[in-house]
Amino acid sequence: QYEPLLSEKDQTRVEIGGNGGDGGSPLPDDLTRDSLELPELSEPELARHYTRLSQMIYGIDSGPYPLGSCTMKYNPKFTEDVAALPSAAVHPDRSERSVQGTLELMYRLQDYLGRIGGMDAVTLQPPAGAAGEFVGIRVAAAYHEHEGEGHRDEVIVPESAHGTNFASAALGGYDVVSLPSDEGGRVDLEALEAALSENTAALMLTNPNTLGLFERDIEEIAEMVHDVGGLLYYDGANLNALLGRARPGDMGFDVMHYNVHKTFATPHGGGGPGAGPVGVVDELAPFLPAPRVRENGASKSEPGYELFDPEHTIGKVHGYQGNWLVLVKAFAYIARLGDEGLADASAKAVLNANYLASRIEYEVPYEPFHHEFVASAGEQDAADVAKRMLDYGVHPPTTKWPEIVPEALMTEPTEVEGKDTLDRLAAAFNAVADEDDETLEAAPERTTARRIDQTSAARSPRLSWQALESEGDDE
Amino acid sequence: QYEPLLSEKDQTRVEIGGNGGDGGSPLPDDLTRDSLELPELSEPELARHYTRLSQMIYGIDSGPYPLGSCTMKYNPKFTEDVAALPSAAVHPDRSERSVQGTLELMYRLQDYLGRIGGMDAVTLQPPAGAAGEFVGIRVAAAYHEHEGEGHRDEVIVPESAHGTNFASAALGGYDVVSLPSDEGGRVDLEALEAALSENTAALMLTNPNTLGLFERDIEEIAEMVHDVGGLLYYDGANLNALLGRARPGDMGFDVMHYNVHKTFATPHGGGGPGAGPVGVVDELAPFLPAPRVRENGASKSEPGYELFDPEHTIGKVHGYQGNWLVLVKAFAYIARLGDEGLADASAKAVLNANYLASRIEYEVPYEPFHHEFVASAGEQDAADVAKRMLDYGVHPPTTKWPEIVPEALMTEPTEVEGKDTLDRLAAAFNAVADEDDETLEAAPERTTARRIDQTSAARSPRLSWQALESEGDDE
Amino acid sequence: MHGSDATGSPYAPHTDDERARMLEAVGAGSVDDLFDIPDAVEFDGEFGIDARSERETRRLVRTILGRNDDLTELLGRGHYGYYVPSLVDHLADRSEFLTSYTQYQPEISQGFLQALFEYQSLLVELTGLEVANCSMYDAATALGEAATLAERVRDTSGHRVLVPDLLLEGRRSTLENYVAGTDLAVDTYPTDDANVDLAALEELIDEECVMVYAENPTVRGTIEEGLESIGELAAERDALFALGTDPVALSLLQRPADVGADVVVGDASVLGLPTSYGMGLGLFATTEDYLRQVPGRLVGASEDATDRRAFTLTLQTREQHIRRERATSNICTNQAWVALRTAMHAAYLGPSGMVDLAERGVTRAEDLAERLDDLVGATAPVHDRHHLREFVIRVDQPAPAIADDLEKRGFAVHVVGDHELQVCVAGVPDERIDPFVAAFREVIR
Amino acid sequence: MHGSDATGSPYAPHTDDERARMLEAVGAGSVDDLFDIPDAVEFDGEFGIDARSERETRRLVRTILGRNDDLTELLGRGHYGYYVPSLVDHLADRSEFLTSYTQYQPEISQGFLQALFEYQSLLVELTGLEVANCSMYDAATALGEAATLAERVRDTSGHRVLVPDLLLEGRRSTLENYVAGTDLAVDTYPTDDANVDLAALEELIDEECVMVYAENPTVRGTIEEGLESIGELAAERDALFALGTDPVALSLLQRPADVGADVVVGDASVLGLPTSYGMGLGLFATTEDYLRQVPGRLVGASEDATDRRAFTLTLQTREQHIRRERATSNICTNQAWVALRTAMHAAYLGPSGMVDLAERGVTRAEDLAERLDDLVGATAPVHDRHHLREFVIRVDQPAPAIADDLEKRGFAVHVVGDHELQVCVAGVPDERIDPFVAAFREVIR
Incomplete structure (x- = not known):
């Protein structure tokens, strides 16, 4: 089962320049390193190494993956084919006239996203959701500055929000004002009233929120925020609940990001890359990152496209245009599903969450939820529950968050699971619910690795094979 | 671990035509079936089904695969890319002028193979090695017929030859004369003398033979066969031993087939497809299958290609031109390696076989062998040895054949294994060599399925899910 | 990257040092010493084939095939x-499927065996016949195999195989080669709008006939209207009725079992493969009666030592590696991976x-x-x-x-x-x- | 093929019957009943996006991108x-790699964690620094993160970040955004043949400076000759020396650790990705001193309950999902799969x-x-x-x-x-x- 590190298979030191004696280096020694020592392996050996590594990973094609707020959808295979088209592989410094295809695809995707979110203008540049949040924060700052409101230094974030909201606001230099939930798990309007002030730059909201609850008072919230001159930011992580049924733009949000690796099924890739396009209302469009894409109006019959810098652009948040290949996949997904497919995805995502919740023995304190729900492991430790679920061959939910639910099991099955799979998943929940703490603490037992010691990993970090080797030397 | 059959996941019956009541069928009922009942599953479900199935298969990227006479090489990934080019997907009935690329590639591959085998003319049509043998047999028959020697009705095949040799000769209508080996494991010249007659159509030989031994007397053998008016056929299964060091054409062979899925690294695909091009000397070229490819001489600067029927062609052995996509991969492999790469492959294949044999405890009675050797399991049952080797995570050798070696372990590591892997493989051999019969008979224990009952499978065949269901009904 | 810039095989992992140690272990001074080839037949020439990098090789093939017109x-x-769904490409290309050998060690081949078992089951449903094999090469060779099956299972001294006058040349010629070593001869019956001329067939079919072959749809795309009559005629004369068709046609048209077909052949790769210059997948199904005369591989269900369901190649005594010249066919390498693709495509649909x-x-x-x-x-x-x-x-x-x-x-x-x-x-x-x-x-x- | 011709999502497996039974189980009359959206914000319009078959969608994208010139x-x-070897495509595309989530459950993610650990090790060898993270987005954002790191680890009250006058606009602008919320300001130093003008730099660098950034090779392709001097100048002024480079350059040019670099950034995707309109892989390495201030994910070795070596994400208390507004960065989704590809490409070479x-x-x-x-x-x-x-x-x-x-x-x-x-x-x-x-x-x- 164990697969050696590449470095345990081979280490070859290549001497460089005069040092190696072959004198073959085209550079003087003082501009080069002395040597390079890395594994030197053949293609068949590498094929086996990475095949073996892949076998030690649970992916979406392995089974259900109900991580709350992560929207682990099936990733359609054909989107890989379109991203692999040779015509997609172009250099970012190409002249605009030589990449009309790329610009057209971006233009169309901007348009699609605008319609889906009810936004007037979209940038595709942010390479991830958090980068999208940061763009939103920077756009808000630039807007307020432009309006002569540069003093606004607070961003309000509900306690139950994604951690990136806090971090992105902080990276933008804002003080973060944390907002408690009301008893129903939603924004506490009184607390909001108290938090809002002339210093409020923005309120960041997820809707439905991380409990899966729709913020019913969204219109009032928007009005309150706007009344103090603040902006309303929509965190798109949970957009898969609403496709075709509600749009952030219609709810009063001024700026939002889209997680295409969640809502639009681009693969998560073991952590990334994703993409976090940002949509804004007209008023904020001049502040979006540069450049954006527009039609150049050169020809009526065959439209051409060009890049342009928004008037008051915040500049760039990525060296070029973000994660282009991911954007191609997202475009293909949206073009494949169309209106009805997108709406159906949300409908079934919500149906699945409700059905699954109805089948499990754990309590779900807050409802009516939409595409995800947060159950409570009660007396059990939620993290242990997750480890034990691994033994039943399924991926567990997100655990211990949001903290509003004790021992939270945050569960989002998405629309891609059928009834049989949901029943199997529920059976895994319920089997674990009936087990004792000892069993849970000993879990997992049937996985490639058994429970891994996180504490010692952090206490004495060994972050490279070099560190492991020098440790070996010490012994 | 167990993966249900597709039919256990779903069975949906679709009624056709008037029967279904929707009256949607475009055909009258008497021309249609009543209904169709098959699994109806979504793409995500199928992705998981086949991903799971793949996880229950040992492939060349899983580890060493030393099946004797099978030449299980690493299959270079890039050859899949070239075979997947849209320009490779053309209809077989296209006009010649519209498929110049396909014809050129075939022409070049014919040329490559001719050079490699020392043959004057090559057909790419046979879709597998056995089909190549059959072409050889049919070419021999047509040749003899043309020469007024239609009475020749015997094909001589060494006892240790591949089973297909016997079957292909028989399919061609020949009586098969089986030839014993001499004490050294090679063709017994006296026995050959006795077997040869005016009725001899051909002698089919593998060289090196299935023991890995080079038929040193090949020149004399060729002379003997030719003296009685017979043809000498080369079974290309073992060509990986000789690339760049010896050519069948130079040894006196008149006709040969190439197994591109062995020698030229096209993937075995769980049993196929392969391709079995056939090369012949000039004298036999007029009898090759139709059509072949040649330059059309239309333009000096840019050669064009055309199909033509050899003068006395035997006709066709495949509806079109054989396994085209496999031929593309073979061409790419040869073009990648070139002279030195091909010669190096054989050199290291032979080195690997010799090294591995030197590391294992089982006796290897015949030598000097080349790319493969046949060890004897001695008192152990070779099939049990193989089952037990599975428990050590490696693929076992071919067993119980050739019968000239008692409890044969026919082993061909190929050039793609490095020393470390060969050492690991040898360790598996040696571990099993030290184990008792009880352990061997209980093996395998660590595989997806334990030892499978072959006898009952054959005694009461259940060859479809329908058969399993009706069996279930009976119970 | 051993060798990728060197002159050897890029797929052989040996370092110089390893090679030296291996030679030492076997007691040879050089690799040349390991070869036992008489001087007279040693090849000391060159093929004249240049080695290329992977990138150059891909460009070469792309350039050559780029000369095909886009029609x-x-x-x-x-x-x-x-259209073959992308799913098929991505899953069939998983190297476990693509690079494995025939499933002679079923304990580590369950996934492929199950996929082939499912392929067989697909054909059983489509044809209504009880037995389908794992694949022949293509429609033409499957037809050839049907004829040799007919010869084996028919008691008559008959020797005629009847085929339509419009039979594609590739099929006819392949059939002729398959029966060249038998006593069979291929004869033609006339057609009307490419449909069987039943009256003419009735006259031609006699006790000499071991097999009648018809196609549905016909080579002209017409749907054959006389299938049941052909089946009856064949049955009366004790001849096999072999029907040529494909999985898509079978999804809609009359079920072969319902019209008396004894064997069904054709190209199953209409699903699973793009047009591939004629590369195919020989469909072969027949009735239980002829099970032990079927050519090619069969996957059967069985149990393992723990009594769990498991799959295995079965009835191998029909095959060449065991029965040699008495095998039901000379086929060994078949089209298994194409069968996998076809099954995937059908399952997708x-x-x-x-x-x-x-x-x-x-x-x-x-x-x-x-x-x-x-x-x-x-x-x-x-x-x-x-x-x-x-x-x-x-x-x-x-x-x-x-x-x-x-x-x-x-x-x-x-x-x-x-x-x-x-x-x-x-x-x-x-x-x-x-x-x-x-x-x-x-x-x- | 549920839905592929229907109007719903082709990737949702529900049959009508299943949907009905599920609704019954949850006690809802229709799916609409499950939504709790006030009428006023319900969307009853259309996006106006047509659904397409997979084949049509592929053709659409091919047609659009076909408008790119082939240069x-x-x-x-x-x-x-x-050239990215085919091996990288085929192996990185295995769905276990491509479709898995961040490795928060390490017990079922060992393969990816090991691959990322190997990626980190590759960068450790290339840079000579002890710590490399799993990825930033690209060179520009990695540079931005380097500046905020410098602000965190420098005790001085300094606020200047010095960059070359020729710095690419994308990098400069991104850096400006990253420091917009801090007290830092970006200043420029002059160059000579794109190499650092050391004399000018020496004048500009003062106690206000928290970081000096240089690139090797420079944006004009010249090899920087003054790296050691920059390192010394920075060290004297207690400023961080951040070096921009990439894995191929690092294979030959001076090792960052040998010239006093504290942080190395750049685009590591020069290996592993084709030109992808600027999509990249932010390389980020630094010294052990700043380990607990590193942005992004880190994979560490540990042991499992049976004392076998195992890998896990570690030092997560630096990250946003735990530390929120006090995290070292807001990064969550990163470029892990690109890092995998880069590691594969490097291993191939x-x-x-x-x-x-x-x-x-x-x-x-x-x-x-x-x-x-x-x-x-x-x-x-x-x-x-x-x-x-x-x-x-x-x-x-x-x-x-x-x-x-x-x-x-x-x-x-x-x-x-x-x-x-x-x-x-x-x-x-x-x-x-x-x-x-x-x-x-x-x-x-």
Whole structure:
């Protein structure tokens, strides 16, 4: 089962320049390193190494993956084919006239996203959701500055929000004002009233929120925020609940990001890359990152496209245009599903969450939820529950968050699971619910690795094979 | 671990035509079936089904695969890319002028193979090695017929030859004369003398033979066969031993087939497809299958290609031109390696076989062998040895054949294994060599399925899910 | 990257040091010492084949194949260019499927065996026959195997195999080769609109006949209307009835078992493969009666030592590696991976998708024929029958010139007579139909 | 094929019957009942996006992207078009890698964690620094993160970040955004042949400075000769020395640890990705001293309950999902799969292949510069320095017009001055060099 590190298979030191004696280096020694020592392996050996590594990973094609707020959808295979088209592989410094295809695809995707979110203008540049949040924060700052409101230094974030909201606001230099939930798990309007002030730059909201609850008072919230001159930011992580049924733009949000690796099924890739396009209302469009894409109006019959810098652009948040290949996949997904497919995805995502919740023995304190729900492991430790679920061959939910639910099991099955799979998943929940703490603490037992010691990993970090080797030397 | 059959996941019956009541069928009922009942599953479900199935298969990227006479090489990934080019997907009935690329590639591959085998003319049509043998047999028959020697009705095949040799000769209508080996494991010249007659159509030989031994007397053998008016056929299964060091054409062979899925690294695909091009000397070229490819001489600067029927062609052995996509991969492999790469492959294949044999405890009675050797399991049952080797995570050798070696372990590591892997493989051999019969008979224990009952499978065949269901009904 | 810039095989992992140690272990001074080849037959020349980098090799193949014209193919005849879902490519390309050997060690091959078992089951449902093998090479070789099966299972001294006069040359010629070593001879029966001429067949079929072969749809795209009669005629004369067809046709047309077919052959790769210059997948199904005479591999269900269901190759005593010259066929390497792809494609479609695909083969052919028939100078379909996918057009102008002109405009069609063309709609994208009709209108003027 | 012809999502497996039973189980009459959206914000419009079949969607994207010109790119600057071996595509595309989530459940993610651990180790060897993270987005964002790291770890009250005057606009602008919420300001130091002007830098660097950033090779392809001096200057002033580079350059050029670099950033995707319109992989390495201030994910070795070596994400208390507004960065989703590809590509090359690739970047640039220099009307390289991959050419004619003409002939180059072009040889196939020189000769006449 164990697969050696590449470095345990081979280490070859290549001497460089005069040092190696072959004198073959085209550079003087003082501009080069002395040597390079890395594994030197053949293609068949590498094929086996990475095949073996892949076998030690649970992916979406392995089974259900109900991580709350992560929207682990099936990733359609054909989107890989379109991203692999040779015509997609172009250099970012190409002249605009030589990449009309790329610009057209971006233009169309901007348009699609605008319609889906009810936004007037979209940038595709942010390479991830958090980068999208940061763009939103920077756009808000630039807007307020432009309006002569540069003093606004607070961003309000509900306690139950994604951690990136806090971090992105902080990276933008804002003080973060944390907002408690009301008893129903939603924004506490009184607390909001108290938090809002002339210093409020923005309120960041997820809707439905991380409990899966729709913020019913969204219109009032928007009005309150706007009344103090603040902006309303929509965190798109949970957009898969609403496709075709509600749009952030219609709810009063001024700026939002889209997680295409969640809502639009681009693969998560073991952590990334994703993409976090940002949509804004007209008023904020001049502040979006540069450049954006527009039609150049050169020809009526065959439209051409060009890049342009928004008037008051915040500049760039990525060296070029973000994660282009991911954007191609997202475009293909949206073009494949169309209106009805997108709406159906949300409908079934919500149906699945409700059905699954109805089948499990754990309590779900807050409802009516939409595409995800947060159950409570009660007396059990939620993290242990997750480890034990691994033994039943399924991926567990997100655990211990949001903290509003004790021992939270945050569960989002998405629309891609059928009834049989949901029943199997529920059976895994319920089997674990009936087990004792000892069993849970000993879990997992049937996985490639058994429970891994996180504490010692952090206490004495060994972050490279070099560190492991020098440790070996010490012994 | 167990993966249900597709039919256990779903069975949906679709009624056709008037029967279904929707009256949607475009055909009258008497021309249609009543209904169709098959699994109806979504793409995500199928992705998981086949991903799971793949996880229950040992492939060349899983580890060493030393099946004797099978030449299980690493299959270079890039050859899949070239075979997947849209320009490779053309209809077989296209006009010649519209498929110049396909014809050129075939022409070049014919040329490559001719050079490699020392043959004057090559057909790419046979879709597998056995089909190549059959072409050889049919070419021999047509040749003899043309020469007024239609009475020749015997094909001589060494006892240790591949089973297909016997079957292909028989399919061609020949009586098969089986030839014993001499004490050294090679063709017994006296026995050959006795077997040869005016009725001899051909002698089919593998060289090196299935023991890995080079038929040193090949020149004399060729002379003997030719003296009685017979043809000498080369079974290309073992060509990986000789690339760049010896050519069948130079040894006196008149006709040969190439197994591109062995020698030229096209993937075995769980049993196929392969391709079995056939090369012949000039004298036999007029009898090759139709059509072949040649330059059309239309333009000096840019050669064009055309199909033509050899003068006395035997006709066709495949509806079109054989396994085209496999031929593309073979061409790419040869073009990648070139002279030195091909010669190096054989050199290291032979080195690997010799090294591995030197590391294992089982006796290897015949030598000097080349790319493969046949060890004897001695008192152990070779099939049990193989089952037990599975428990050590490696693929076992071919067993119980050739019968000239008692409890044969026919082993061909190929050039793609490095020393470390060969050492690991040898360790598996040696571990099993030290184990008792009880352990061997209980093996395998660590595989997806334990030892499978072959006898009952054959005694009461259940060859479809329908058969399993009706069996279930009976119970 | 051993060797990728060196002169050896890029796929052999040996370092110089390893090679030296291995030579030492075997007691050889050099690799040359390991070869036992007499001087007289040693090759000391060169092939003259240059090595190339992976990138260069890909470019070479791309350049060569780039010389193929980009045509919309309306050619059909068992190779339809149905869209193969990306799912099939991605999953069949998993190296466990692609690179494994025949499943002689079933304990580590369960996944492939199950997939092939499912493929067999698909064909059992489609044909209504009890036994389907893992694959022959293609339709032509499957037909050849059907004839040798007929010879084996028929007690009569008969030697005739009857095939339609319009049988594709590739199939006929392959059949002739397959029966060349037997006592069989191939004879022809006449057709009417490509359908069997039943009266003529009844006269031709006699006790000498071991097999009658018919196709549905026919080579002209017409749907055969006399299948039951053929089945009855064959049964009366104790001849096998072999039917040529494919999985899409089988999804809609009469079930072979219902018309008395004893063997079903054809190209199953109409699902699973793009048009691949004729590369195929020989479908072969027959009744339980002939189980032990079936050519090729069979996967059966069994149990393992823990009594769990498991799959294995079975009835191998029919095969060449055991039975040698008495085997039911010489086939060894088959088309297993294509069968996997076909099964995947069929599973992707599901029964509703398969029926739909077939029904669209009827309606789209009707629609196109109607549009062409509306043109001055063309009549379509020529045959007053139902069609699946393909049909014949009569044109006033000489057909070969029209086909040439169409090719110049990017469309490939068949010439089947001085004034007859044959076209196929299957696999042709909807948006290519209008341009085809427009091109057709231009060229028949 | 549920839904692929229907109007719903083709990736939702529900049959009508299942949906009904599920609704019943949850006690809802319809799916609509499950939504809790106030009427006022319900969306009852349409997006106006048509659904398409998979085949049509592929054709749509192919058609759109087909409008990109097919140019030979001599553009460089961190995006080189090095040939990515097919191995990388096939293995990285295995769905276990491609579709898995961040490894928060390490017990079922060992394969990816190990691959990332190996990626980190690769960077440790290349940089000589002890700590490399799993990825930032790209070179620009990695530079931004380096600046915020510098702010966190520097005790001084300083607020200046010094960057070269020629810094690419994308990097500079991104950096400005990253420091917008801090007290930092970005200042510029002058360069000479794109190399650091050491004298000027020495004057500019003071106690206000928290970080000096330099690149090797420089944006003009020259090899920086003053790295050690920069390192010493920075160390004297207690400023961090951040170096921008990439894995291929690092294979040959001075090791960052040997010149006093505290942080190394850049685009590691020069290996592993084709040119992808700027999609990248932010390389981020630093010294052990700053370990607990590193942004992004880190994989560490540990043991499982059976004391076997195992890997896990570690030091997560630096990250946003735990530390929220006090995290070292807001990054969550990163570029893990690109890091996998980069590690695979590097492993394919091995140390000899990597050194070779870098050395050819020197020699091929020299060779091309010499050939262009031989032409009347061109001088190359303009800078009397050693170059890696890229160099500047002076032309007598106006540079923009020449670049336009080259593009018409199929070559993309940079204009860097009224009479200066910049070209890059890396990733340009050998057989495109002659045509480029020929085209260049034509257009400068």
